[in-house]
Amino acid sequence: MYINEIHILWYVVIGIIGVAVGQFIDWCNIRLPEYKKVFSREFFTQYLKNCKPKYVFMIIMAVMYVMLLYRFGFTLTTLKYLLLLPMLISSFCIDLKLQIIPNRLTLTMFEFGLIFAFLQGISNLNVAIDSILGMIVGVGIFLFITFVGSLISGKEAMGFGDVKLIGALGLFFRMEKHNCNIDFIIFNRSYI
Numbered sequence: 001m002y003i004n005e006i007h008i009l010w011y012v013v014i015g016i017i018g019v020a021v022g023q024f025i026d027w028c029n030i031r032l033p034e035y036k037k038v039f040s041r042e043f044f045t046q047y048l049k050n051c052k053p054k055y056v057f058m059i060i061m062a063v064m065y066v067m068l069l070y071r072f073g074f075t076l077t078t079l080k081y082l083l084l085l086p087m088l089i090s091s092f093c094i095d096l097k098l099q100i101i102p103n104r105l106t107l108t109m110f111e112f113g114l115i116f117a118f119l120q121g122i123s124n125l126n127v128a129i130d131s132i133l134g135m136i137v138g139v140g141i142f143l144f145i146t147f148v149g150s151l152i153s154g155k156e157a158m159g160f161g162d163v164k165l166i167g168a169l170g171l172f173f174r175m176e177k178h179n180c181n182i183d184f185i186i187f188n189r190s191y192i
Contacts, residue, residue: 004070011066018065021086022058026051028090032102061086080116084109084172091165101161106168113171130174138170139163 001008027047031038064085072078087109091101113131121128142163149157 004073006069006073010074011069014065014069015062018062019058021065022061023051023054025057025061025086025090025093026054028086028105029093029097032090032105033094033098033100035102035104057089060089076116076119080112080172083112087112095161100159101165103161103164106161106164109165109168110171113168117171117174127174131171133170134172134174135167135170139167142166 003011027043028038030047031040065082068078068081068085072081087105091105091109094105095101113135117128117131120131142158146156146158146160146163
């Protein structure tokens with residue numbers, strides 16, 4: 001049985017991977033604010049033996065992973081978002097709880113963003129340039145908001161963790177030039 005030209009077993013496999021990643025997000029949310037390694041022996045020796053399943057993360061990640069596979073199929077874009085989504089959820093949870101975004105998490109997003117910009121730039125250099133421009137514009141806008149907000153309020157309006165996060169996300173969600181068909185509208189005289 002196929003859904004969107006992908007065998008249903010692939011959706012099951014991706015959903016199971018999403019469940020595992022959802023549980024791993026909880027581990028990341030514990031370790032990253034403490035500036036400890038995420039990939040360590042303690043994950044297997046301490047965490048997995050004593051942890052309770054985090055069903056919210058597990059369900060969210062499984063559903064989101066299946067939706068990404070359905071939307072994009074087996075493409076580089078799917079892989080990009082499969083890696084980005086858990087980092088975004090982890091940064092959201094840590095920021096909500098502790099009002100910080102760990103530098104290691106932002107740097108990891110930035111590294112993956114550069115890798116994907118390079119991989120997509122191999123076939124089309126404009127895509128890589130758009131990704132870099134997306135990063136620059138995102139950082140510029142949020143730096144402007146941070147400085148103006150600080151001047152107006154007299155205290156820190158937004159942390160630099162948010163600025164770094166937007167810079168990293170700019171690599172993933174690149175600036176795209178939307179071509180409108182003005183020449184078709186102007187030069188098509190069939191409506192006269």
